[in-house]
Amino acid sequence: MGYKKIDKDDIAYIKGIIGDDERILIGDFINEEYSHDELSGTSSYPDIVVKAKSAKEISEVMKYAFKHVIPVTPRGAGTGLVGSSVAIEHGIMIDTTLMNQVLELDEDNLTITVEPGVLLMELSAYVEDHDLFYPPDPGEKSATIGGNISTNAGGMRAVKYGVTRDYVRGLEVVLPSGEITEFGGKVVKNSSGYALKDLMIGAEGTLGFITKAILKLIPRPKFVISLLIPFPTLDHAINTVPLIVKSKTIPTAIEFMQREVIIDAEQYLGKTFPDKQSDAYLLLKFDGNSLEEIEKAYDSVAKLCLEQGALDVLISDTEEREDSIWKARGAFLEAIKGSTTYMDEVDMVVPRSSVNEMVTYLHSLQEECDLRIKSFGHAGDGNLHAYMLKDDLNDEEWEKRMNKAMEKVYAKARNLGGQVSGEHGIGFAKKPYLRGSLPEVNLNLMNGIKKVYDPNNILNPHKIAQM
């Protein structure tokens, strides 16, 4: 690729920019964690890690990297699942976790301005203390908001509230050239030229470095109630979802789960789940500003579920029960990971009317590919997580079966009008499937755009549409 290999002079120059040796790691001082993310199986060490504290520092490092054609990889909390934050070409890694300040809460405009390293859980807690609400709710609460924006993270409340994209009003960005600019702002509407802000969202750190974000908040709903609804079979459960959507009562979240995953979560958390009588569950959440309103909504949905053969409707109206249910749901990924030796994931999204067909297909694949597959996910928005488990397969057998199953799942998703990723992104690990899923002209547009932003291809190379 013709990248410059980092040498002593580069390190000295970068040290000069940062001025604080504690915030620079090289060689053996680079923790193993910086070489991978949470799942993707991708591993590669950066030559130097810079723990940046300001857009200005990032800008100066980028300018230097731009001039000398040194690859740069942005990094938040490293909780990604597809290798977006792995330094494939080594070079410089810029870690934003020290840029973790809430800069302004603007209650007149209902916005919050944050640095990219603020964690999702910190953001939620902060705004809820002010009786406000940041709706996006990805399972991984210790991700940074910069990472959430970079993957357009979704989460469980997307059914009612949408995804991260819907809550980003403005961004400060350091471009690959090192220039600092802004896209959007505190404004609610904007038709002032191409949607550069939207293009940054979901770009997985390949077009620029997010150094500040202005996020939209809404008033915090006063009441939240969940329903845990056991069904005799998964078929029954999932077939009920389109009927709920069609009934014109939109819950905040509609999740589906199976007993085996619940049991994994119980073991992982050392906590008991409120119900295990059944093989399959829907978990619904309702929120709103009056109890009457919520009760009316969940009453009609509960009735509908019972008509469709639900075995019971468990109302979670205490904080304790609410906590135990959603903690379990939040732990599914880690719990499944803990139940096997190694795994890989699919984060496909299909039209929500096709969730049942996809889940049935996943079940049939277990036999066809002789591979254990566990799935759970956002039945209400069509975003399914399927995990293929290595268990005690040898490497060769695992690769063979897993690849076959992956190909088949993505082909099926494509046939159903779905997409490769609903919320985790493409990164490095899912590139072949993106290539198999999008028309070549779309991939060419993506690579063309990348070239406009980053002519020397120094920022997070080999990700998304790039070979």
Place this chain on the structure above:
Amino acid sequence: MGYKKIDKDDIAYIKGIIGDDERILIGDFINEEYSHDELSGTSSYPDIVVKAKSAKEISEVMKYAFKHVIPVTPRGAGTGLVGSSVAIEHGIMIDTTLMNQVLELDEDNLTITVEPGVLLMELSAYVEDHDLFYPPDPGEKSATIGGNISTNAGGMRAVKYGVTRDYVRGLEVVLPSGEITEFGGKVVKNSSGYALKDLMIGAEGTLGFITKAILKLIPRPKFVISLLIPFPTLDHAINTVPLIVKSKTIPTAIEFMQREVIIDAEQYLGKTFPDKQSDAYLLLKFDGNSLEEIEKAYDSVAKLCLEQGALDVLISDTEEREDSIWKARGAFLEAIKGSTTYMDEVDMVVPRSSVNEMVTYLHSLQEECDLRIKSFGHAGDGNLHAYMLKDDLNDEEWEKRMNKAMEKVYAKARNLGGQVSGEHGIGFAKKPYLRGSLPEVNLNLMNGIKKVYDPNNILNPHKIAQM
């Protein structure tokens, strides 16, 4: 620019593609309306107008234009205000108004798939017949949905529901090369590469030709109530808006209006407005699924307004009154236009906490620039429409005063953290102000992206960021 001038061979070829001479206009058969839009003062005739009926036809015309470097201008209902649909370089105009079919209503996925020439009012009526709701509500109901997507149209309900962007799930697009492709789909979430769908939204027909759109619907709110609230002064009215937002009760719409504009609308419509006692009004809308919920919301807001000095709170709970108020509101643009000889508009958007400062500034400008300026707009989302009226000024004096006032308004908007356009777009007429408002690097990125999509610059040239 090196564009090929349309000749007989070109016309013959295009006639061969379309096969139906009724759908091709040339020379004197091109109606004067095709030479301009609703306001921008931009005027230029295309050499040929093609009334397309399918993506395939558009694709074939585009392929031919691409090969021969002939400019192409997309056109919907021609209701734009900034010259986006004017054929600056002549050439081919493709009119989509015959592509006006609703292709599918999918109640399982709550989506509707439409051709681009469906009018906003047709779309609304169609979905409301099915007890569903398409929330974006721009004032101009006879715009096409393709045009709405191309300007990322906003409208009055943005306070609660967002803008057009928030309701576009998928697009079929003919690229400048003539290739037909798709961005997005029926899926609710999507993190599968760069946001090409979002880039098309608000691109004003410069990156591709929208030939199909999959739109998100929501259940239709069962109840709607409006409040018309007279205040002693405009100051009182507008200063109350941030307090409403801060009170955490979010109305569907918050509009402000002044008596003089109301009187213009009465004259234009020949209909009486329910109240004219005061100089300044807030018009609020609330919707929801229970009357109690709405009443609770508007009670608390009404109380707040009265505490802030409102003279009265008029509840519009009959269809007739609702109709008379919102019809008047919908007619403001045409009414102001009818009250003067010529006008130009500003569609700026500022943080909503700055609306009062901007409106006060607009008032002071009338004197400073010796120019009549009328304004109204979306107080709840910071999107203000200011109209500069020529009245009986001679052309030279008008240009001088109008340009001075424009410069000052946009400079003020910039200082307040605002943007040039909230919902009307940039097109041809607002280009100088976009250039004055965005950093050069942003404009360069926009032009770079344009080049990726349209290397020969044939699709709608001279718009947005292009000189």
